[in-house]
Amino acid sequence: MADTTLITRLDTRLDQLVNIDMGERGVEHLFEAARALEGRSLIGAAADALMAVPEGGTVVLTTGSVSRAWITPDLGENDGPSGAAAIARALVLARSVTCVMLCEETLLPAIRKTCQAAGLFPVTLEQAAIAKADKSLATIVMLPYATDDAGGQAQAEMLLADLKPDLLFSTERVGRNEFGVYHSMRGIDYGMGRARVDFLFDLALERGIPVVAVGDGGNEIGMGKVADHVKAHVPYGDKCQCGCGGGIGAVTSCDVLVTAACSNWGCTAIAAAMAARAGDAKLMHTPDREALLLDTMVASGLINSTHGIVDDSVDGFPRQSHIAVAELCRTIVSRAL
Template identity: 90%
Template structure:
């Protein structure tokens, strides 16, 4: 428990001054204990050979081009998928916009996961021959999501859903950026799938850093009070940027990727397996892969190896500190 609490404290230092410390306190009070501990327990409880659906990131400026995605989210989700495959021999299914599948493919492959079809993943799971990832597109049209959600949950039968840095709609159905701008165009309605999963009692873990992400519905009142544009956006819809979709376990972090790094560390400690760690070396590889894939540092509006405006070395440092925190358990 002390280990989990230290990870909580590390990744919730509000370096970006977005109000995350208020969200952390609220989420922790609701959880009744460590957020990272609960978030690590959920994937470790997935049955051996089970299925986990993950989603992350999103189109960044679709009014310019739907091919542009942001770099907070993909590397963190890839780190969690890697840890899941190594710890539980899971079939991990990553959902993204179809236009961004090449970028997430490159990111996951850099994390050590080879992209395959669902049928190929079943073969790999059976003989435990190598680590795989399945990538599927999700609908961007409002009128399609319900049928796709129902069919996908029926076909995949997931044991867990995991979301990180995935923007969710507010009470008026609008998806917002942290600047309170309508970000809905070209965006896959994955939050609707998670709503359906929650209604069916399928566990959902969500990571976010700003209040507009899937999962933040759990602390909606605190988003309105403490986050810029949390109460009133700039698009004129009449609401704030807060996402209405909740979750079972909410992990807050100053940068969503850091939350995932810490979850992987907590999973490694529980498994007694250092291979599950998201190491500084792997983070460096992933930052470079995301640059090569054209994923944008959305804060500064440029393709580079900073994420959420935090420079490269800060991300390597968080990975190293998480490894240090759990080193005795390993």
């Protein structure tokens, strides 16, 4: 493992890279607020939390955003799935954990294909236990989550009891505001057909289970940690367009909040920081793998939500931007590898 002084410098550079506010969403304000609360690099804090998961432990992850449910609940966006897949891959390689991915049943096929393109074979919980015991296969478990409040609360209790997770990880997962409404970045009600996974994260926080969250707009799980700054600096942060009386900010908090101009970039940087800590380049989310996952998400029908079209841009940023971020993250941590 590289020395801690070098790791600290690399973490800071990763923070700076992924928080350039190219989309003009106000993420730099959220980064400054989260950084002040954390007292150190956000990317570094997230990587440390993930690397602290016990060998062979269990991590619950969530991502996926039903994007136009008033048209069809089968449509999801492409910011989130590739980043979550990159983190799950790094966790399996670094800590031999059982990764359990939660999302809407309608989005399971697309996210399953994305995880498989990242190198993880989707299996049942029972099959994952066998694979972990003989270390013969990198796996991931995919489970649907309830899309109604009562079901979401009941499933939260059940999953924590059954899985006993060591950590929960969320990226680009919309959470409800103080009035129970889930909003898009444009301030409209986005709750229909959406999994109520934030209830699981609230319960985990109550029980002292570590939670790491990644977001780019203020309406995601984890952003409750900087709620006042979302209201002050994010469009529709204080008043939405749906008439509920609140803003788009999610109320669910977290232990470690990672901000980024695009949530996938935050995950790419976290994987790089994990690789630096392990001294293992295999944990990296590489440019080639990013290109493969972008193509997989297009083939699976996930959309560039900003432009409302199925293509290999994410959050309106073109394909080469995402490949370049992966290359720059690799360059930043190369001295530690």
